[in-house]
Amino acid sequence: MPEVAGYDQYVHQDLRFAVVGLGKMGILHSGILNLLAPGLVKAAVDKSRLIKIGASRLIKGVNFYNDLHRMLRKESPDVVYVTTPVQFHRSIVDALLEANVKYVFLEKPPTVNHPQLVSLTDKMRTDQTVMVGLQKRFALPFRHVKMLLSEGVMGEITRVSAYIRSADIQGPVSRSEATGRGALLDLGIHMVDLLIWIFDVRTVEASISHKIYGTTDDRFEMQLRTSKNVEVAADVTWSDSEYRWPETHLEITGTRGVLRATEDYVKVELTEKNALLGNETRLALYKPHYYQSVPPVNLADPEYTLENLHFLFCISSHTEPLTSLKNVSDTMNMVDELYAKAIY
Amino acid sequence: MVDELLLGDNSFIGVSHLAQDKAREEAKEAGLENKISVIESAIAGGATGFTFSTHESNLALLQYLHASRKDLLRQMQYYILVPHVQSYVRKANTAGTTSLLKQELRNALPRASFLRDTIISGLHLKPENFVAAFLEAELAPYLKILPKENVTAILLHEVITELVMAFDLPNLVTRLDGSLKKRGLSLGFETRNFSCLCEYVSRRDLRPEYLMTPFNPLGYQMARSKEAVEEAVDYLGKTAKIIAINILASGAIDITQAVEYIGQFKDTIYAVTSSSTKPSRICRNFQTLGLGLVNGWSSRAK
Numbered sequence: 001m002p003e004v005a006g007y008d009q010y011v012h013q014d015l016r017f018a019v020v021g022l023g024k025m026g027i028l029h030s031g032i033l034n035l036l037a038p039g040l041v042k043a044a045v046d047k048s049r050l051i052k053i054g055a056s057r058l059i060k061g062v063n064f065y066n067d068l069h070r071m072l073r074k075e076s077p078d079v080v081y082v083t084t085p086v087q088f089h090r091s092i093v094d095a096l097l098e099a100n101v102k103y104v105f106l107e108k109p110p111t112v113n114h115p116q117l118v119s120l121t122d123k124m125r126t127d128q129t130v131m132v133g134l135q136k137r138f139a140l141p142f143r144h145v146k147m148l149l150s151e152g153v154m155g156e157i158t159r160v161s162a163y164i165r166s167a168d169i170q171g172p173v174s175r176s177e178a179t180g181r182g183a184l185l186d187l188g189i190h191m192v193d194l195l196i197w198i199f200d201v202r203t204v205e206a207s208i209s210h211k212i213y214g215t216t217d218d219r220f221e222m223q224l225r226t227s228k229n230v231e232v233a234a235d236v237t238w239s240d241s242e243y244r245w246p247e248t249h250l251e252i253t254g255t256r257g258v259l260r261a262t263e264d265y266v267k268v269e270l271t272e273k274n275a276l277l278g279n280e281t282r283l284a285l286y287k288p289h290y291y292q293s294v295p296p297v298n299l300a301d302p303e304y305t306l307e308n309l310h311f312l313f314c315i316s317s318h319t320e321p322l323t324s325l326k327n328v329s330d331t332m333n334m335v336d337e338l339y340a341k342a343i344y
Numbered sequence: 345m346v347d348e349l350l351l352g353d354n355s356f357i358g359v360s361h362l363a364q365d366k367a368r369e370e371a372k373e374a375g376l377e378n379k380i381s382v383i384e385s386a387i388a389g390g391a392t393g394f395t396f397s398t399h400e401s402n403l404a405l406l407q408y409l410h411a412s413r414k415d416l417l418r419q420m421q422y423y424i425l426v427p428h429v430q431s432y433v434r435k436a437n438t439a440g441t442t443s444l445l446k447q448e449l450r451n452a453l454p455r456a457s458f459l460r461d462t463i464i465s466g467l468h469l470k471p472e473n474f475v476a477a478f479l480e481a482e483l484a485p486y487l488k489i490l491p492k493e494n495v496t497a498i499l500l501h502e503v504i505t506e507l508v509m510a511f512d513l514p515n516l517v518t519r520l521d522g523s524l525k526k527r528g529l530s531l532g533f534e535t536r537n538f539s540c541l542c543e544y545v546s547r548r549d550l551r552p553e554y555l556m557t558p559f560n561p562l563g564y565q566m567a568r569s570k571e572a573v574e575e576a577v578d579y580l581g582k583t584a585k586i587i588a589i590n591i592l593a594s595g596a597i598d599i600t601q602a603v604e605y606i607g608q609f610k611d612t613i614y615a616v617t618s619s620s621t622k623p624s625r626i627c628r629n630f631q632t633l634g635l636g637l638v639n640g641w642s643s644r645a646k
Contacts (some may be wrong), residue, residue, distance in 0.1 A: 022432060023440060028509065034510035035540055058471040061510045085440070175440065244371075244430070247364050264363035286362050288596035291561035293570045298536035299506045 005307035018043040018077035021084035131321035138306035140290040154254030166246035172214040182216030187234030204316035350618035353396035362594035385623035389630030393421035472519035524614025542576035558590035561605040603636035
């Protein structure tokens with residue numbers, strides 16, 4: 001894990017951090033940053049007066065603002081985390097790029113649609129970096145899956161099925177009404193991103209949108225195809241009460257066996273022994289096997305700390321993040337295509 | 345030395361840090377009757393207490409014990425984790441954080457003591473007072489039914505503990521501690537960042553009586569690292585009572601490996617926890633933990 005090796009050096013860079021949006025993701029990221037290096041976050045913006053007043057009276061080491069532009073003038077941050085609802089992302093990132101902020105971390109989904117994302121990449125200068133919080137790429141089981149596949153452990157892949165499910169939404173959601181998009185944009189983007197990253201999914205063959213509670217999609221089914229012509233069947237829901245936390249599941253059938261993976265585990269069954277499975281035909285590894293003494297901060301799922309370390313590592317090494325705005329452009333484009341082709 | 349063996353509630357409320365599909369299976373098994381059997385078996389195996397979060401199904405279980413099985417209720421010491429963060433995360437997902445705050449204020453207002461505390465905290469503009477009032481309101485139904493002398497400690501849920509450290513909130517800790525002390529209760533911390541907590545309580549000169557943290561030979565959920573946590577346990581164990589949780593690394597190791605590992609620290613670990621939906625397994629686990637870790641276990645078991 002390059003993000004973890006020597007992390008102590010690059011978390012202590014001389015940079016001013018600010019957070020825009022003090023909802024649960026803003027609190028999560030600022031918490032991780034400050035646990036990595038105490039006092040890293042210097043400023044925070046939230047349009048809610050209740051949150052601003054409450055937080056400013058509780059937390060003494062951070063300057064709080066209601067207005068983004070005022071914060072930018074007063075604080076001149078080097079790094080800004082944007083963790084507001086998605087409908088505000090484009091205008092906020094636009095303002096940050098305009099104000100010459102060099103490093104932006106943008107929570108997922110990056111924008112409401114692909115044209116908005118393109119408008120931001122067009123605006124970025126070459127010395128500006130925007131990383132998107134698609135943290136599933138940093139979950140070690142999924143990294144392991146990508147490594148096993150790239151080493152040809154499964155032989156030729158013949159079929160992939162996938163889902164991402166949660167119990168997050170059990171009623172109408174006001175924020176999805178603001179964008180006209182629901183579970184696919186908010187949650188399914190993780191799965192679409194993994195499918196593109198791991199399997200090079202290229203084509204949308206069919207998609208179905210289901211409404212359960214409101215005016216937008218609470219469930220989404222899709223048929224996709226990879227660049228190597230492999231069929232991929234997938235579904236997304238944020239309204240399945242059995243799923244206490246979001247779970248992303250991949251099942252990969254290859255000429256040499258079957259691989260199943262989630263954020264929690266990788267299980268492989270092969271027809272022949274393989275060196276990467278310790279010269280066995282079977283492998284089952286769980287979170288406790290992957291996350292031993294790592295990551296150095298444990299707040300919510302470990303993948304959040306790993307993505308933050310990756311961002312800090314990229315800032316320090318002047319390299320492009322794995323989930324840079326440019327690198328997730330295909331993901332956003334496919335989300336648009338899925339909505340465009342959906343039958344209801 | 346290890347003094348207490350505590351039944352944990354993860355299996356009762358559908359939590360597994362191994363894999364979600366295991367948690368879903370356990371949640372299906374964990375009906376009220378099954379939970380009672382587990383508690384009986386745990387006590388038979390040597391468990392001395394129950395540590396649980398303020399999840400609504402735990403309240404239902406304890407209400408049942410209060411109404412029908414006071415014998416069981418009186419046989420355990422209680423270590424309560426508060427608040428139940430996941431339920432608030434879910435509400436925030438639907439309504440947003442600001443709406444959640446307003447909604448929780450509205451929900452809590454009808455409670456007389458909460459109303460009084462909220463007005464006072466509003467007048468003084470001290471969010472610490474509001475947080476204390478909010479936690480008290482969440483604890484109230486549990487404190488109402490549990491025998492007062494059996495409630496040993498109130499532990500701040502890990503997410504709150506980590507945020508206390510991240511945003512340096514010693515005033516909040518002092519306020520919460522003061523509020524619990526008035527009720528004769530002791531404040532503790534649960535954390536997955538134990539070495540950070542060690543640095544923090546030393547820097548801020550805080551002296552919590554109870555600390556709860558994952559502790560297993562794999563170093564799972566032990567941040568910043570297994571070695572750093574071991575050092576911190578050695579250091580803080582001299583002054584605080586440390587409760588080791590997730591001792592089986594979520595099921596990745598067996599109970600004998602856990603006993604062997606914790607045995608190296610048994611002079612600094614105060615309590616260990618175990619959780620299961622299987623009555624026979626929980627009894628066996630506590631017997632093994634008792635034999636391996638508790639001084640004078642044979643005479644205590646008799």
